[in-house]
Amino acid sequence: MFGTLFVGVFLALGRMIAPRVPQFLDWVGSLGAWSPAVFILGYAAGIVLFVPASILTLAAGAIFGVWAGTGFVFVAATMGSVGAFLLARSGLRDWVARKVAGDPRLGALDRAIADSGWRIVFLMRLSPVFPFTLLNYALGLTRVRLRDFILASIGTIPGTFAYVFYGKVAGDAARLAGGGVLRHDAVYYVVLGLGVVATVIVTTIVTRMAREALKGRTG
Numbered sequence: 001m002f003g004t005l006f007v008g009v010f011l012a013l014g015r016m017i018a019p020r021v022p023q024f025l026d027w028v029g030s031l032g033a034w035s036p037a038v039f040i041l042g043y044a045a046g047i048v049l050f051v052p053a054s055i056l057t058l059a060a061g062a063i064f065g066v067w068a069g070t071g072f073v074f075v076a077a078t079m080g081s082v083g084a085f086l087l088a089r090s091g092l093r094d095w096v097a098r099k100v101a102g103d104p105r106l107g108a109l110d111r112a113i114a115d116s117g118w119r120i121v122f123l124m125r126l127s128p129v130f131p132f133t134l135l136n137y138a139l140g141l142t143r144v145r146l147r148d149f150i151l152a153s154i155g156t157i158p159g160t161f162a163y164v165f166y167g168k169v170a171g172d173a174a175r176l177a178g179g180g181v182l183r184h185d186a187v188y189y190v191v192l193g194l195g196v197v198a199t200v201i202v203t204t205i206v207t208r209m210a211r212e213a214l215k216g217r218t219g
Contacts, residue, residue: 047080
């Protein structure tokens with residue numbers, strides 16, 4: 001009962017916060033040196049509260065650039081994931097157990113993790129098949145150690161980089177459409193275009209490999 005009420009409060013807060021994400025991002029962009037810290041804390045809280053992270057990840061590219069944005073998102077997503085993981089191991093076990101029981105993909109977690117440990121979590125992080133936010137809570141019910149859970153978070157980097165890269169491109173396009181001036185030469189745009197293509201190819205290959213590996217381990 002307590003777990004269901006707790007999750008209900010989280011979901012309600014998440015639904016209230018989600019429409020205000022654009023305002024939050026505008027505010028972050030105006031904070032100067034404080035913007036990375038505020039962005040990271042807001043992103044981490046959003047993960048715990050079931051706020052969709054995709055728009056935040058895209059915005060990181062537009063606000064901070066590709067490399068810094070990827071780093072900030074990785075830190076924030078890891079923090080939020082650990083928070084959800086620890087909550088699942090405390091007062092939310094009953095609610096998460098019911099959710100996992102209704103999803104055959106997540107239902108195979110414990111058996112696979114017992115055999116492969118952090119490696120299976122790493123593969124799940126690489127694959128987009130598993131819902132990121134719910135997976136954080138579901139993994140809290142398994143026998144995976146917190147240390148291994150954190151280590152496996154590096155599997156989120158390819159997907160994070162791809163989203164941040166797209167956000168950077170979209171941000172540049174929006175500034176140009178708004179009459180802004182981007183001081184880049186032709187070489188920059190050639191490299192940017194090649195980067196988009198390479199990112200799509202690499203992300204596709206990596207996720208396909210993870211999907212095939214997961215079939216062999218959880219089938």
